[in-house]
Structure formats: structure tokens, C-alpha cells
Amino acid sequence: MQWFVRKGIFFKPTSLIGWGLLLLTVGYAVYAFIEVERHAHSASDTLINWSFRVILIGVFYSMIGYFTSAKE
């Protein structure tokens, strides 16, 4: 099961499932931005809440990448 390949601290997709997961992650990040922006009162308000969610989803994406990437 090799869906990703490690590039620094990121995991680049190498299969269809990998690309699908990346699309889902990016999609969630965009959705999170829109949702945060709707309730935020300032630009910093948006950024701080959005980056929190992006790091969180990044952790889960990286975990999947860790277990499904090629052996080094």
C-alpha cells in the first residue's frame, strides 16, 4: 500500500487514492476558511482560527501519509 512519497515534512501523493485524500484535505481547508471567515471579526481572527484547523487536518493527512508511504 503505497499512496504517498515523503518530500521533506510533506507527503506527496503517488496514487489515485493519495490524490483523492489530498483533494479532500484541500477541500476541507477551503471549507474551513469560508466557515471561519463567516464568523470572524477581523483578518487575524480568521487567520488564527483557520491555521489551527489547517494544522489539525495536516496532522491527520500526514499520519495517513506516514503509514502509506514507501519504505526508505
Added chain:
Amino acid sequence: MMENLDDFEKRLQNLKKPDLMTEHQMYLKLPLLHARKSAAIGWWLVALPCFMLACVIMKEIFKADYAVIDTFFNTLSTFDRAHGWWFSPLLFFIFPLMAAAMNLLALLNVIYDKAHKELIITIKLRFWNLFLIVLGFALALIIGFYVIIENSVEKSMHHLEQLKQIEKTK
């Protein structure tokens, strides 16, 4: 002279031979994690606790009164209410511990020498993995202490208020 030489030869023959370390040795290498991959995921795992700690330091030590920091803590409490009590401990205590443990396992090499009944533990010296081990354990320790102290302060304040109320009723 000849007698001395014979005596020396005898003494040499009677010397106990050292055991060869490479022969008949049974190795049991524990399965290790990949050092580079562990470092990659380690950075993601310590990112949020570092972010939170930076906010706490700015608020508590430098007394920074930014709305951004308050928003961050409000978001955290919203997440806590939405996902349950386990969300914050997982994010700020378990994640850095996981980062430290994964990087430690990636560097540790455990060999079991069956012949000599020895467990040989070696640690590879890789800077970023070692850095993440220290950072992960330090974050878990600091955040753990912070939570304990804050909890005890809150409890003692609550206790003090109760005492004041009792005094008032008297």
C-alpha cells in the same frame, strides 16, 4: 634462556582465549520506525502544542492583550465542547508525546545477544530526531504542569470563594 622461553610458551598456551563476538551470536533487532519519516510527522505533531504554548507565553508572561489569543482559546473551548473532554489532552499532551516516542523508536537500536544474555541498546545521533524527542517531551511536561497548576489554582480560588460565602452567612 631456553627454560624461560618454554615457560613463556606454556603460560601463553594456558591463557584463556577470548570469545569471538561475531560467531554464534543470535541477534534480535526490534522493528524500528523510519528516522526521516518520523521526523516529518513529528513536526506536524508538535506544531499545535508549540502554537498554543506561544499563545500562553504571550498572554501570561508578556501580558499581551491581543484579541487573537483570546479567539484562539475561545476556539479551543468550542472544540472541547463539540468533541468532548478528550480533544485538548489529545492535541496538547498525547501528540507531543507521540512525536517524541516515534522519534525515539526511530533512533533506538535494540540488539539481544543470546550467548552473553545481554541487551545492547544504541542510539543513532541524528540532530532533528533528537531535537524532536527533547521538544516533544518538554512540551508534554510544560503543558502538563501548566494544566495541573491552573487546575489547582482554580480549585483553591473556588474553595476561597466558598469560605467567603460561609463567613458572610455567619
